[in-house]
Amino acid sequence: MGRKRKAQPVVPVVKSRKRARKIVTQFHKVNDALAILEDDVNLTLVDKEARRSRLQESLNALGGRAAYQSASQLSVSFHSTSKWVLARLQAMGIVRMQTAPSLSPSQPSQKPRLLEVGAITTTLLDCPAVQTTAIDLLSRHARIQQIDFFHLPQPPLFTFDVIVASMVINSLPTASARGDFLRRCHAFLEASKGHLFLILPSSCLTHSKYMTVEKFRSLVTTRVGFAVVEEKWTPKTVAFVLRASGKCVDEGRLTAGRKKVTSSSWAKKFDILL
Ligand SMILES: C[S@@+](CC[C@H](N)C(=O)[O-])C[C@H]1O[C@@H](n2cnc3c(N)ncnc32)[C@H](O)[C@@H]1O
CATH class of the missing domain: 1.10.287 (Helix Hairpins)
Known part of the structure; x- marks a missing residue:
């Protein structure tokens, strides 16, 4: 039988x-x-x-x-964020698509170390010019590690040159989790003065009860320690390229946009607490 x-x-x-x-x-x-x-x-x-x-x-x-x-x-199959990220990294000189092979196994890799949070495709993992760690809360692929971003070992154990987080910050459950997320990204990138590619629905910044584009920019630059290198707006999404160039201010919690900027019933509740 x-x-x-x-x-x-x-x-x-x-x-x-x-x-x-x-x-x-x-x-x-x-x-x-x-x-x-x-x-x-x-x-x-x-x-x-x-x-x-x-x-x-x-x-x-x-x-x-x-x-x-x-x-x-x-x-994602209709608009690949990963391909855009790779093109930008190449244009910025961070990634060279023709990476020279290591001369000996003991020679440290010169490839940028990239962390993809909320990975649902293997596009970045498949790119030979970067050393990618891809994670998600629920992995759909054997090479995507199933781990919560907030449970990753902290620097100096883990550090990265690039972090990609597409449509992740808006899916976090609370405003303080979003603040914590930005702080942790900065900590992972601080040593290398690396870059965060942060993509979110544009309505989070344009149609939120608590957040505006100006507030968001001011928050990430003056409180988290990023510099805004680039912004790319489409009717539905906005992509920020942020560089960890400054220091993160840690003076206890501060509500970025707790004061309502609009009372419209259609507005989103997107907020960031730092
Ligand atoms: C809307 S999907 C976006 C997926 C893809 N990055 C994209 O651009 O379409 C958000 C993803 O983030 C993952 N995610 C949310 N919170 C996470 C966390 N704390 N750690 C790791 N992954 C997380 C979710 O499981 C989900 O797969």
Whole structure:
């Protein structure tokens, strides 16, 4: 008698761009609601648990993180951020596509060390001119390490020349996690005065209750210690190339945009707490 095969988890494949957009938007909305719920001190534990499980159910109904990543993969296939990043690194002279092979195994690699956070494709891993570490909370590929960015060993154990974080900062659950994310990126890049490629939906800066483009720029430059090298705007996204050239100011927490800049009901709640 043949041995029974173990059931494999079904990975949802999203094929329609419209459906992909819907899943990504809904996933962020429910996660935002979960974060607000956790901070709510007026609810009883029972009410909190009931609401939490309802929100969790709606995440499951969407297909969970696997469906969210499948949706992101579809979007990425239409506009490859990784290719743009490689082109910029080449133009900036940081990456040479024809890297000379090491003369001996003991010779340190001259390739820039790149960290990709929220990796769902292997484009950067496949580039021979960079030494890429690709991570994600839920890995969809054997070469993408399944690890939380916030659990990576801190400098000087880990340092990088380049960090790529596309559509990650907006998917973090709280404003303080976003602040912490920027600080940690800066710490990883400080020794090499390296670059952070930060891509996010433009509406986070143009249609947020708490954030404006000016506030964001001022925050990353005066508080986190980055210099803005480049900005690339499209109708839906904005890409920042930031250089870790200054010092991170650590004077306790400061709300970057807690003061409402608009009260419109359609505005996003995107905020960064440092
Ligand atoms: C919207 S997707 C973006 C994927 C891809 N980078 C892109 O540009 O389309 C966000 C990704 O970030 C990952 N992510 C979110 N928080 C993370 C964390 N703390 N550590 C590692 N990955 C994280 C998610 O699992 C998800 O795959």
